[in-house]
């Protein structure tokens with residue numbers, strides 16, 4: 001090893017190589033500060049007098065699985081110009097850290113895809129140090145998220161564990177960046193976001209949310225000019241949930257023979273008909289079982305077909321056409337004689353406008369839904385991340401994660 005190699009391999013600027021020793025599988029480089037770095041750390045004057053100093057042991061980048069250390073004498077100097085008595089500045093160390101900047105960068109890139117405990121073993125650092133490095137760098141990366149140029153957003157909740165704990169996430173639909181993470185769900189979790197948004201004078205054109213009234217009401221209050229779109233996937237899921245409830249209710253009330261027919265149809269009911277009749281992979285037996293169950297239960301039959309019809313709403317060619325289609329759907333539901341459908345119709349009539357807004361802004365929370373899976377995996381793999389600030393940073397960072 002030479003001075004030049006220390007510089008090129010380890011980023012050790014201003015260190016003269018002296019010698020190497022080896023102990024317990026670790027290589028220890030001994031070095032001294034180059035003369036050109038012996039200057040006042042306050043006024044940078046070179047007119048200084050050496051006055052003792054300290055030895056420090058600094059962690060370096062590993063070579064494969066071998067750990068490297070630097071034993072460095074850091075001189076203290078008295079400045080003739082400003083009078084300060086200080087240790088000279090070591091360019092490759094940040095403050096009083098015991099590892100080089102190069103090692104910190106390496107830890108950061110490894111932490112992006114390896115568990116922290118593995119990075120710690122690889123680099124010969126403690127888990128806490130690795131976490132600290134990762135957190136600081138993420139903090140710098142996400143220091144200021146600019147809201148000024150945000151136009152379209154999605155708001156959704158993600159369940160992060162039991163007992164039912166939630167986070168509310170706001171996503172920029174154009175860049176995929178996480179704009180806000182709030183604890184819990186509902187309007188309260190968005191408070192900080194509105195505050196920040198107000199300062200930036202951003203012009204949000206459209207928002208996609210689920211039908212949880214908390215978010216819708218909050219958007220209406222804080223962004224009255226913005227187009228509010230009810231997320232189509234949530235709406236389809238809502239219909240499926242209603243259908244499942246209806247099936248359960250019918251099964252409870254049914255005769256034994258009918259009960260048999262309803263058995264095992266839950267998934268068939270929520271699966272789109274197209275899937276059952278798929279040309280490549282038709283599920284004939286499933287389709288017959290479903291049809292039998294539907295034939296025997298009129299309310300279920302009506303609800304099932306209305307569910308299928310609603311899912312086709314978004315394939316209409318224009319907003320006009322969709323409006324007609326939805327109106328006719330609502331009439332059918334109102335007149336169905338099935339209490340569940342009547343209630344759904346009443347509810348959807350109230351938000352009809354927001355459902356149809358999709359034809360002006362074809363946005364959805366789909367991106368956010370996919371992201372929710374990533375968040376859950378992250379929290380599972382990291383046992384919940386107890387440090388909330390760090391957890392939020394890692395969630396923001398997920399947009400750069402490939403899986």
Ligand SMILES: [Zn+2]
Pocket residue numbers: 040041042043044045079080081082083084
């Ligand atoms: Zn000075």
